[in-house]
Amino acid sequence: AREVYRLVSDETHAIVKEQYALLNDEILPLLAAESIRFAKHAEWNVAQREWISDFFFREVMPVITPIGLDPSHPFPRVLNKSLNFAVELEGRDAFGRSSGTAIVQTPRVLPRVIRLPRELGKAEYTFVFLSSILHEFVHELFSGMKVLGCYQFRVTRNSDLFVDEEEVKNLRAKIQGELPQRHFGDAVRLEVANSCSETMTQFLLRQFNLTESDLFRVAGPVNLVRLMQVPDWVVRNDLKFPPFTPDIPKALQKCHSVFDSIRGGDILLHHPYQSFNPVIELLEQATTDPQVVAIKMTVYRTGTDSVLMQSLLRATQNGKEVTVVVELMARFDEEANIGWATKLEEVGAHVVYGVVGYKTH
Numbered sequence: 001a002r003e004v005y006r007l008v009s010d011e012t013h014a015i016v017k018e019q020y021a022l023l024n025d026e027i028l029p030l031l032a033a034e035s036i037r038f039a040k041h042a043e044w045n046v047a048q049r050e051w052i053s054d055f056f057f058r059e060v061m062p063v064i065t066p067i068g069l070d071p072s073h074p075f076p077r078v079l080n081k082s083l084n085f086a087v088e089l090e091g092r093d094a095f096g097r098s099s100g101t102a103i104v105q106t107p108r109v110l111p112r113v114i115r116l117p118r119e120l121g122k123a124e125y126t127f128v129f130l131s132s133i134l135h136e137f138v139h140e141l142f143s144g145m146k147v148l149g150c151y152q153f154r155v156t157r158n159s160d161l162f163v164d165e166e167e168v169k170n171l172r173a174k175i176q177g178e179l180p181q182r183h184f185g186d187a188v189r190l191e192v193a194n195s196c197s198e199t200m201t202q203f204l205l206r207q208f209n210l211t212e213s214d215l216f217r218v219a220g221p222v223n224l225v226r227l228m229q230v231p232d233w234v235v236r237n238d239l240k241f242p243p244f245t246p247d248i249p250k251a252l253q254k255c256h257s258v259f260d261s262i263r264g265g266d267i268l269l270h271h272p273y274q275s276f277n278p279v280i281e282l283l284e285q286a287t288t289d290p291q292v293v294a295i296k297m298t299v300y301r302t303g304t305d306s307v308l309m310q311s312l313l314r315a316t317q318n319g320k321e322v323t324v325v326v327e328l329m330a331r332f333d334e335e336a337n338i339g340w341a342t343k344l345e346e347v348g349a350h351v352v353y354g355v356v357g358y359k360t361h
Contacts (some may be wrong), residue, residue, distance in 0.1 A: 009213050020219045035124040036234055039116070041136040044128075048120050052128060055114065056137045060130075063107050066141045068099035075207045076103055080157040080185070083112065083223065085134055086200050088148040101203065104141065106130065112226035115233055125234055129221055131193075151196035154222040155208055158185035190215050191222040246275035258282040259289070280307055287315040294321040301327075302340050309340045313347055322349040 028038060044052065066087070067076050078084055085104040114133070116126040131152045139147045187208035192201055194217040205215060221227075231240060249269065255261045258281050269278060286292045295315050302309055316322045326341045328334060341351045 006213070013216065016216055016218065019224065023224065024219055032123070034236065034239060036127075036236075037121065037123040037125070038127050038129065039121070039132075041128075041132045045120075048116060048126075051116060051120055052114075052133055053137065056133055056140070060110060060133065060137075061140065063109065064104055064141070066102050066104045068102045068142075070099050073099075076105065078103075078105070078155050078208075081154055081223065082106070082108070083131070083152060083154060085131075085138065085150055085152050086196070086204060087138060087142070087150050088197065088200060089142060089145045090148055091145040101200075102142065104134065104138065106134070112221065112223065113230060127230065131221055149195075149197055149200065151193045151200055152222055153190065153192045153196070153204055155187045156189040156191075158188050188214065191218055192216070193222070194219050246272060246277075248275050248278070252278050258285055280311070283308060283311040283315075287311055287318055287320065292320060294323070296323045298325045299327065299337070299340075302336050304336050304339075306336075306340065309344070312349065313343060316344065316347045316349040323352070324349060325352045328353050 031037070039048065067073055068089070069075060083106045085106070087102040087104060089100055089102055110130055112130045114128050114130065116128060118124065118126075120126065134152075135150050138150045139145075187210055190204060190208055190210050192204065192215065196217070201215065201217075205211065249267055251261050251264065251267050252258065258278060261267060267278070269276070283295070286295055292315075295312065297312070299309075312322055312324060322344070324341070324344060326337050328337060341353065345351050
């Protein structure tokens with residue numbers, strides 16, 4: 001098992017290295033050529049710096065609380081995959097305390113990418129990373145002290161729920177009890193900026209009980225997923241893949257009743273090339289059809305905003321006999337599934353909790 005883990009770790013390190021090389025050597029230069037730039041703090045002009053400074057004092061500083069580490073302030077509990085900064089300090093704070101290290105945790109409410117007003121940049125679209133803003137103004141959080149270094153880091157934790165499905169009588173209650181601790185499982189990976197000092201890197205590894213093989217030094221933001229919102233801000237259809245519209249089967253295109261269409265023969269839906277809307281439409285029509293007396297479904301993943309579950313709620317309220325088998329071990333959707341199941345029970349639906357086995361979406 002250790003040998004397999006080592007092989008997977010080596011491959012993962014290589015993939016992450018390639019990922020950041022593509023970002024820095026290909027993607028960002030190509031975007032810059034199309035007037036879409038990500039400005040580093042060393043590149044900010046006077047007007048940009050003034051706007052960013054105002055943004056920091058107005059939006060960022062009020063919601064972050066730096067923690068200077070000392071015997072009365074131990075290393076904080078760091079949430080799974082949250083953005084944090086380790087700060088090396090020199091001197092004494094306003095209270096006369098000397099702390100060589102501080103941790104700055106950035107709340108999820110803060111955007112990781114900020115777009116600057118068009119008039120402030122030469123490019124049509126200019127973005128800055130929250131990490132760049134923190135690096136530039138972190139000294140404002142430590143009055144009277146000298147900042148020697150500021151390094152972003154992120155820890156990935158084991159998010160498995162430790163539940164014995166065979167021995168637990170009330171699986172739902174057990175899972176609900178486990179969910180609050182999911183974000184604080186054992187650390188399995190540490191990502192740090194490649195500029196992070198060796199002293200700070202080793203300090204963080206010790207705090208999370210990790211080794212060098214669990215360490216990833218990255219040349220950029222520690223969470224590239226946050227860049228996925230950028231295409232929505234950039235109005236350049238010539239740089240995007242054309243939108244894909246799922247097809248509606250011919251048997252359903254001209255018929256207003258899904259039930260009538262089904263009576264004419266079976267209909268195969270091939271997702272995602274064909275739309276899922278007919279399934280939703282079938283359920284919607286069933287909620288009000290007087291000939292429908294019962295609805296029975298297996299639900300695997302729901303999400304917090306589910307049209308399907310809303311339809312089942314209405315069907316129950318309309319007097320239909322609704323039975324739903326809810327998968328409790330749908331990874332990362334357990335909380336949403338339990339929430340919907342509770343709402344269904346409250347309106348009179350029959351809910352069966354369990355581990356379905358075959359994952360039926």
